[in-house]
Amino acid sequence: MTPSDVKATLSFSDGSPSMELPIYKGTIGPDVIDIRKLYGQTGKFTYDPGFLSTASCNSTITYIDGDKGELLYRGYPIEQLAVQCDYLDTCYLLLYGDLPNADKRKGFHKLVTNHTMVNEQMQFFLRGFRRDAHPMAVMTGLVGALSAFYHDSTDINNPQHRDIAAIRLIAKMPTLVAMAYKYSAGQPYMYPKNDLSYAGNFMRMMFATPCEDYHVNPVIERALDRIFILHADHEQNASTSTVRLCGSSGTNPFAAIAAGVACLWGPAHGGANEAALNMLEEIQRNGGVEKIGEFIKQVKDKNSGVKLMGFGHRVYKNYDPRAKLMRETCHEVLTSLGLHNDPLFKLAMALEKIALEDDYFVSRKLYPNVDFYSGIVQRAIGIPVSLFTAIFALARTVGWIAQLNEMIGDPEYKIGRPRQLYAGSVSRDIKPLADR
Ligand code: ACO
Numbered sequence: 001m002t003p004s005d006v007k008a009t010l011s012f013s014d015g016s017p018s019m020e021l022p023i024y025k026g027t028i029g030p031d032v033i034d035i036r037k038l039y040g041q042t043g044k045f046t047y048d049p050g051f052l053s054t055a056s057c058n059s060t061i062t063y064i065d066g067d068k069g070e071l072l073y074r075g076y077p078i079e080q081l082a083v084q085c086d087y088l089d090t091c092y093l094l095l096y097g098d099l100p101n102a103d104k105r106k107g108f109h110k111l112v113t114n115h116t117m118v119n120e121q122m123q124f125f126l127r128g129f130r131r132d133a134h135p136m137a138v139m140t141g142l143v144g145a146l147s148a149f150y151h152d153s154t155d156i157n158n159p160q161h162r163d164i165a166a167i168r169l170i171a172k173m174p175t176l177v178a179m180a181y182k183y184s185a186g187q188p189y190m191y192p193k194n195d196l197s198y199a200g201n202f203m204r205m206m207f208a209t210p211c212e213d214y215h216v217n218p219v220i221e222r223a224l225d226r227i228f229i230l231h232a233d234h235e236q237n238a239s240t241s242t243v244r245l246c247g248s249s250g251t252n253p254f255a256a257i258a259a260g261v262a263c264l265w266g267p268a269h270g271g272a273n274e275a276a277l278n279m280l281e282e283i284q285r286n287g288g289v290e291k292i293g294e295f296i297k298q299v300k301d302k303n304s305g306v307k308l309m310g311f312g313h314r315v316y317k318n319y320d321p322r323a324k325l326m327r328e329t330c331h332e333v334l335t336s337l338g339l340h341n342d343p344l345f346k347l348a349m350a351l352e353k354i355a356l357e358d359d360y361f362v363s364r365k366l367y368p369n370v371d372f373y374s375g376i377v378q379r380a381i382g383i384p385v386s387l388f389t390a391i392f393a394l395a396r397t398v399g400w401i402a403q404l405n406e407m408i409g410d411p412e413y414k415i416g417r418p419r420q421l422y423a424g425s426v427s428r429d430i431k432p433l434a435d436r
Pocket of ligand 1: 267268269270272299306307308309310311312313314315364366369370371
């Protein structure tokens with residue numbers, strides 16, 4: 001952290017002594033005021049529910065400029081990564097800080113490919129779930145259970161354990177998601193196939209059966225790979241902060257990532273792609289494009305509790321750069337599959353147009369986020385809606401593990417322990433049962 005020449009002074013209107021607070025500069029982005037000594041010197045905490053103004057860590061992995069609509073992984077713009085790199089290059093970049101050269105790339109691809117199988121016992125563990133269980137419930141369980149299967153990589157304080165846990169998680173997530181899907185469909189599991197790409201292998205494990213050969217459609221393979229790249233990391237969002245907080249207790253990496261999966265499930269976060277698709281389907285059922293006006297009216301009515309899912313973002317107050325790329329992919333996939341006249345896609349386009357022109361959305365800087373389009377793409381590919389968030393979890397695993405390993409390697413790292421403004425009852429005595 002680079003100290004700034006500027007210092008902040010905190011003064012109090014009751015005459016208590018003022019306090020000088022150091023300021024640090026990042027490479028880009030807002031400076032931060034260091035309040036670590038605040039409690040020790042003043043006996044006061046800061047209050048920031050939802051972390052609207054709080055940097056919880058310093059990180060070198062991902063940078064977002066929400067006003068510009070910019071997203072960088074290790075300094076590289078997402079627009080370049082999405083076009084010039086594949087997902088495993090992106091994983092290497094996020095984990096190790098730079099893109100691999102040709103040799104390292106080959107080695108990394110081979111390493112990940114060699115870890116795609118899961119312990120055979122996992123399928124018996126999976127059998128304990130109901131077949132109609134939500135895939136995210138299953139994934140939370142499966143990812144947490146990895147710590148029971150891979151005892152030799154659970155020591156978060158051992159750098160080799162952290163490295164191999166990262167590779168195992170990245171390699172096994174597609175296998176686990178596909179197993180969760182096959183289990184729900186009552187079909188046999190397909191083992192990974194090492195001569196396919198990361199995305200191609202996932203498609204085969206999802207859609208092939210042992211009865212016939214499976215050919216990977218390159219347009220869909222590229223689209224899935226792009227979905228993975230766009231979702232690979234996103235700075236200190238809710239699930240990443242959950243992983244960091246969970247991992248800060250020294251728990252094993254699989255347990256920390258399972259916590260991230262659980263957090264991602266929520267509809268305000270990773271569950272938004274599923275919620276966006278369900279919303280489009282409901283509008284379609286209730287009259288389609290002609291009923292958009294009525295729907296938007298409901299969204300604007302604060303008492304209705306209806307939100308335009310796939311719109312708005314805590315950080316982006318401009319077009320989400322990932323949404324632009326996903327929109328492009330959406331067109332490619334629908335055209336390649338002959339679905340460009342798909343009514344749901346047309347509805348999404350109409351909804352987007354109206355929302356982008358409506359003052360409610362314009363004045364609040366609410367733009368489509370990546371989930372608005374990724375749901376349509378995944379549906380076109382044949383992925384069931386309930387699996388969308390699991391695919392997001394698959395892609396985000398590398399971001400979670402890179403952030404977790406960064407935290408553990410940081411000499412300033414401490415167990416995460418926020419404080420509170422207590423507003424409950426002061427100390428009181430328990431009354432006998434008859435007097436309560
Ligand atoms: N539809 C309608 N109104 C909205 C929406 C929306 N999708 N999003 C925000 N608003 C309104 C709020 O009601 C609020 O209005 P007000 O100022 O009149 O009270 C204003 O816009 C600001 O919104 P906040 O909720 O304060 O913004 P916040 O940063 O807390 O929330 C969030 C961001 C949770 C993403 C929100 O926009 C939302 O719920 N969107 C829909 C769900 C979604 O798509 N989530 C995906 C996020 S991206 C991801 O996880 C990959």
